[in-house]
Amino acid sequence: MRSKVFYWSAWILVLFCLLLAVVLFSFCAGPVNMPLKKILKVIFEGRGSSEYSILFDIRLPRIILGFAIGGALSLAGVILQGMFRNPLVEPYTLGISGGAAVGVCLNIVLGLSRGLGIISLPVCGFLGAILVILLVYFLSIRKGILKIQDLLLTGVMISFISSSLIMLIMSVSHTEDLHGIVFWVMGSLEEPSWLLIKLALGIAVFGLVVSYLFCFDLNAFSLGEEEALHLGINVERTKRLLFIIASLLTGFSVSVAGIIGFVGLVVPHFIRMLVGRDHRILLISAFLCGAIFLIFCDSLARIIIAPLELPVGVITGILGGSLFIYALSKKQVSLGDK
Amino acid sequence: MLELKSLACGYDLKQPVLQDIEFKVNEKEFVGIIGPNGSGKTTLLRVITRILKPNKGVVLLNGRNVWQMKFRELAKYVAVVPQNFGGIDMSVEDFVLLGRIPYLERLQFFESKMDLLIAQRCLSLTDTFKLKGKLMSEISGGERQLVLIARALAQEPKLLLLDEPTAHLDITHQVSILDLIKKLNKELGLTVVMVMHDLNLASEYCQRLVLINEGRIYKTGTPQEVLSYKIIEEVYKTVVVVEKNPVSAKPYVVLVSQEERQKRN
Numbered sequence: 294m295r296s297k298v299f300y301w302s303a304w305i306l307v308l309f310c311l312l313l314a315v316v317l318f319s320f321c322a323g324p325v326n327m328p329l330k331k332i333l334k335v336i337f338e339g340r341g342s343s344e345y346s347i348l349f350d351i352r353l354p355r356i357i358l359g360f361a362i363g364g365a366l367s368l369a370g371v372i373l374q375g376m377f378r379n380p381l382v383e384p385y386t387l388g389i390s391g392g393a394a395v396g397v398c399l400n401i402v403l404g405l406s407r408g409l410g411i412i413s414l415p416v417c418g419f420l421g422a423i424l425v426i427l428l429v430y431f432l433s434i435r436k437g438i439l440k441i442q443d444l445l446l447t448g449v450m451i452s453f454i455s456s457s458l459i460m461l462i463m464s465v466s467h468t469e470d471l472h473g474i475v476f477w478v479m480g481s482l483e484e485p486s487w488l489l490i491k492l493a494l495g496i497a498v499f500g501l502v503v504s505y506l507f508c509f510d511l512n513a514f515s516l517g518e519e520e521a522l523h524l525g526i527n528v529e530r531t532k533r534l535l536f537i538i539a540s541l542l543t544g545f546s547v548s549v550a551g552i553i554g555f556v557g558l559v560v561p562h563f564i565r566m567l568v569g570r571d572h573r574i575l576l577i578s579a580f581l582c583g584a585i586f587l588i589f590c591d592s593l594a595r596i597i598i599a600p601l602e603l604p605v606g607v608i609t610g611i612l613g614g615s616l617f618i619y620a621l622s623k624k625q626v627s628l629g630d631k
Numbered sequence: 632m633l634e635l636k637s638l639a640c641g642y643d644l645k646q647p648v649l650q651d652i653e654f655k656v657n658e659k660e661f662v663g664i665i666g667p668n669g670s671g672k673t674t675l676l677r678v679i680t681r682i683l684k685p686n687k688g689v690v691l692l693n694g695r696n697v698w699q700m701k702f703r704e705l706a707k708y709v710a711v712v713p714q715n716f717g718g719i720d721m722s723v724e725d726f727v728l729l730g731r732i733p734y735l736e737r738l739q740f741f742e743s744k745m746d747l748l749i750a751q752r753c754l755s756l757t758d759t760f761k762l763k764g765k766l767m768s769e770i771s772g773g774e775r776q777l778v779l780i781a782r783a784l785a786q787e788p789k790l791l792l793l794d795e796p797t798a799h800l801d802i803t804h805q806v807s808i809l810d811l812i813k814k815l816n817k818e819l820g821l822t823v824v825m826v827m828h829d830l831n832l833a834s835e836y837c838q839r840l841v842l843i844n845e846g847r848i849y850k851t852g853t854p855q856e857v858l859s860y861k862i863i864e865e866v867y868k869t870v871v872v873v874e875k876n877p878v879s880a881k882p883y884v885v886l887v888s889q890e891e892r893q894k895r896n
Contacts, residue, residue, distance in 0.1 A: 298741070365694040378719065384891075505740070506737055506738070508740065512729065512732070515719045516717070516719075517679075517717055519713075520711075520713060520717075522680070522682060523680055523706060524706055524730070524732045524733060524786070525702045525704075525706025525733035526702060526732070527702045569721070570719055570720075570721060573740055573741075583728065
């Protein structure tokens with residue numbers, strides 16, 4: 294046990310160092326190139342210069358948001374994969390992201406955020422997410438048994454339906470709304486509202502803390518629901534709670550940053566190969582790695598065709614989608630489900 | 632200790648799988664549940680462990696309805712050894728440690744020294760200590776069954792439920808597993824309820840048998856009382872001869888093939 298603790302702490306330390314490196318890289322990278330030396334000088338000189346505001350008003354919020362959303366999506370992926378015992382399940386493939394996106398789109402078009410304040414965006418995202426998760430879940434239960442294949446297929450179909458719905462909404466919306474929706478749907482970490490950024494961070498950390506209260510439950514789930522029950526887990530209650538947490542994390546991320554696919558799939562998949570399947574280390578590692586991955590992708594998005602900028606969803610989509618196909622073609626990914 | 636009272640249950644209301652189930656298991660008893668395929672043996676286990684809610688009747692543990700107990704409380708009292716391992720791959724020691732989950736607090740992230748000691752004791756008890764560093768996928772079917780029992784023991788239960796623990800195993804492992812369960816029953820005073828397919832193994836090891844047929848209890852009693860050729864032929868709809876095991880003097884069921892049947896007619 295002591296060796297496990299040592300190994301895990303070392304691993305977390307490594308991840309923190311990586312995170313620090315990526316954060317520094319992200320501070321440097323962009324249309325205006327800033328080597329580390331210059332950054333130090335700018336900080337030392339304090340407010341006022343244009344470089345200072347690039348660093349702290351443009352790049353810092355994006356880094357914080359990347360941390361929160363990368364962590365949240367990846368965490369939601371680990372939780373869902375642990376519950377369903379299948380490595381291909383994640384917010385995006387289950388259609389939860391799509392549901393959240395429809396919720397947010399409706400909000401934009403109906404102008405709810407103008408009336409109810411900016412907070413109504415994440416609320417709509419959350420409601421859309423939880424609606425889809427319930428729909429997908431109950432549609433894939435046959436005679437009391439959850440069919441993973443049905444779950445994935447239903448999820449993918451719901452993703453399609455919701456992207457069609459988004460297009461429908463876009464085609465009937467005003468031009469000024471349209472631009473907002475288009476940019477937001479593609480997934481971007483540019484968010485002008487500090488309030489939403491802080492909330493995103495808060496929700497991500499909250500999700501991490503709460504999921505840790507269920508780390509042993511998730512470990513027990515890896516044996517299957519019946520055996521988890523034999524180990525004294527209140528299966529139905531735990532499942533409901535974890536559903537809510539996953540929806541909260543996804544709904545919020547989508548409402549702030551749009552659809553950023555596959556972070557919840559790729560990161561947990563590779564982390565599991567590295568640290569094993571114990572959720573005590575898996576949860577925090579997936580969170581940190583998701584954050585690292587998204588901050589890195591966002592920095593890439595800024596420099597690949599600088600001074601223009603790619604939507605970060607494009608990068609995670611291309612990277613993640615190819616890895617998804619790779620994972621599908623490998624037989625050993627199936628987790629105990631015959 | 633375990634008492635089932637006028638129990639009826641099933642997966643839908645019109646077609647109950649089990650009906651009028653009524654029997655008692657006393658402390659430190661070793662009871663076998665036998666019956667043809669589809670008679671409801673596994674369903675019976677599922678009712679006892681709260682996976683399936685009875686439509687009628689109650690399951691009592693020491694006089695308390697299991698549906699009014701907390702899940703954790705139940706898991707500290709009853710442990711289940713499933714037919715086979717269907718989980719994801721992990722090391723044998725980690726797997727046995729999962730049996731300590733009912734004892735862990737919400738805010739506890741590491742097993743205590745005590746938990747580790749108990750897990751190690753369960754590994755030694757089932758003679759699997761040498762396997763503890765191996766992965767579940769690396770060990771043989773017989774060893775895996777022993778590890779499943781070790782995990783169940785780590786729950787420190789009073790009642791052990793087993794679902795055909797010897798299915799798919801060779802005779803060496805059949806005997807070693809049943810010997811182990813018998814030892815646990817005798818030395819640790821564990822109450823055992825075991826679903827069995829093999830009538831002769833059930834006869835050899837169980838103190839008492841419950842024969843289920845078409846969802847109802849057909850007969851309960853000692854192996855001598857239950858395993859008579861009349862009862863077996865009636866329930867299993869085949870021809871058998873019941874002899875005495877020359878070593879233990881317990882009933883021994885001999886099967887008769889159709890060819891032989893026709894010859895004798």
